[in-house]
Amino acid sequence: MDLVNHLSDRLLFAVPKKGRLQAATLDLLSGSDIQFRRETRLDIALVKNHPIALIFLPAADIPTFVGEGKVDLGITGRDQVAEHDAHLALGEESGVEEVMDLGFGRCKLQVQVPEKGSIQEVGDLVGKNVVTSFTGLAEDYFARLEGLGGRKESISGTASPIPKLKTKIKFVGGSVEAACALGVADGIIDLVESGETMRAAGLKAIETVVESTAVLIKSKSASNEKLVDLIAARIRGVITAQRYVLCQYNVPREKLAEATHITPGKRAPTITALEEPDWVAVSSMVEKKNIATVMDELTAVGATDILVLDIANSRTG
Ligand SMILES: Nc1ncnc2c1ncn2[C@@H]1O[C@H](COP(=O)(O)OP(=O)(O)OP(=O)(O)O)[C@@H](O)[C@H]1O
Numbered sequence: 636m637d638l639v640n641h642l643s644d645r646l647l648f649a650v651p652k653k654g655r656l657q658a659a660t661l662d663l664l665s666g667s668d669i670q671f672r673r674e675t676r677l678d679i680a681l682v683k684n685h686p687i688a689l690i691f692l693p694a695a696d697i698p699t700f701v702g703e704g705k706v707d708l709g710i711t712g713r714d715q716v717a718e719h720d721a722h723l724a725l726g727e728e729s730g731v732e733e734v735m736d737l738g739f740g741r742c743k744l745q746v747q748v749p750e751k752g753s754i755q756e757v758g759d760l761v762g763k764n765v766v767t768s769f770t771g772l773a774e775d776y777f778a779r780l781e782g783l784g785g786r787k788e789s790i791s792g793t794a795s796p797i798p799k800l801k802t803k804i805k806f807v808g809g810s811v812e813a814a815c816a817l818g819v820a821d822g823i824i825d826l827v828e829s830g831e832t833m834r835a836a837g838l839k840a841i842e843t844v845v846e847s848t849a850v851l852i853k854s855k856s857a858s859n860e861k862l863v864d865l866i867a868a869r870i871r872g873v874i875t876a877q878r879y880v881l882c883q884y885n886v887p888r889e890k891l892a893e894a895t896h897i898t899p900g901k902r903a904p905t906i907t908a909l910e911e912p913d914w915v916a917v918s919s920m921v922e923k924k925n926i927a928t929v930m931d932e933l934t935a936v937g938a939t940d941i942l943v944l945d946i947a948n949s950r951t952g
């Protein structure tokens with residue numbers, strides 16, 4: 636099939652072709668009932684049940700395609716969007732709009748230095764060599780540190796040349812953590828999640844440049860806003876379902892106010908009368924991460940028959 640000729644009337648949706656964000660992204664698509672089959676080695680897959688084509692791209696390239704309006708929707712890291720925006724020309728507006736935080740792919744872009752070296756704080760790196768895959772964010776960060784303001788703010792409204800950074804920022808595409816040991820860098824700026832990579836390389840973090848999670852982004856010139864909204868609503872439903880559980884319990888009516896204070900729900904809890912007039916049944920969405928504490932607190936105020944149910948999908952206000 637000539638895939639390219641099938642793209643003109645489809646919404647283009649870019650997803651990571653590999654790496655840390657791919658598995659969770661594919662789960663999200665499946666939970667949103669976006670059905671496709673990706674042929675081996677092909678980076679384009681037509682969605683069977685919607686006029687959508689998925690484009691598999693490196694996470695770092697997705698903001699560029701979305702920003703230029705070549706692709707309508709994308710999933711990538713907020714760090715990658717920030718890096719893309721840091722490379723925009725002075726006065727150029729980003730073509731990328733964040734639609735929602737997807738909650739996975741949580742990590743921090745951090746300034747790291749050798750654990751046992753002489754550099755203790757970021758100021759000590761000024762004028763030295765810093766290696767990173769995020770040169771835009773690194774230049775902005777050191778421009779502020781060197782008192783130049785943001786790189787772009789500093790030249791706004793002046794005809795003067797761009798003030799030169801004292802710190803030398805060098806790009807490498809991967810294995811950034813090796814740069815200090817190899818003598819290429821005095822410090823690095825790289826992503827940290829568990830910190831294992833950093834510690835294994837004998838490094839420690841001294842500052843955070845950006846905190847990141849995966850985000851759904853759209854082009855400011857998206858071709859089919861209605862379809863974008865439909866897909867966004869489906870994805871939001873899956874994300875909400877993953878984040879919340881449904882907590883049901885019975886509680887004496889006189890304790891209802893205390894109990895609903897513990898489980899206020901997303902909008903409000905559902906309260907149902909029971910055959911026993913002094914008792915009511917309550918049903919409320921609770922954030923999964925808080926459920927154990929919530930159950931303890933409900934028990935303490937006299938709630939009984941507490942049940943916790945997984946939510947398969949949702950549409951909430
Ligand atoms: N250790 C991590 N934990 C959680 N999220 C991460 C981690 N590392 C990266 N990410 C997120 O995933 C995005 C893609 O990073 P990843 O390393 O998977 O890229 P990649 O496309 O495989 O590229 P590369 O070939 O440079 O590794 C990052 O921009 C960041 O948002």
Ligand SMILES: O=P(O)(O)OC[C@H]1O[C@H](OP(=O)(O)OP(=O)(O)O)[C@H](O)[C@@H]1O
Nearest residue numbers: 655809810826827828829830831832833
């Ligand atoms: O704090 P940690 O949990 O150890 O994770 C951090 C590592 O994860 C990412 O790299 P990845 O493993 O995706 O490979 P890469 O170095 O090829 O980008 C990142 O660039 C770090 O090296």
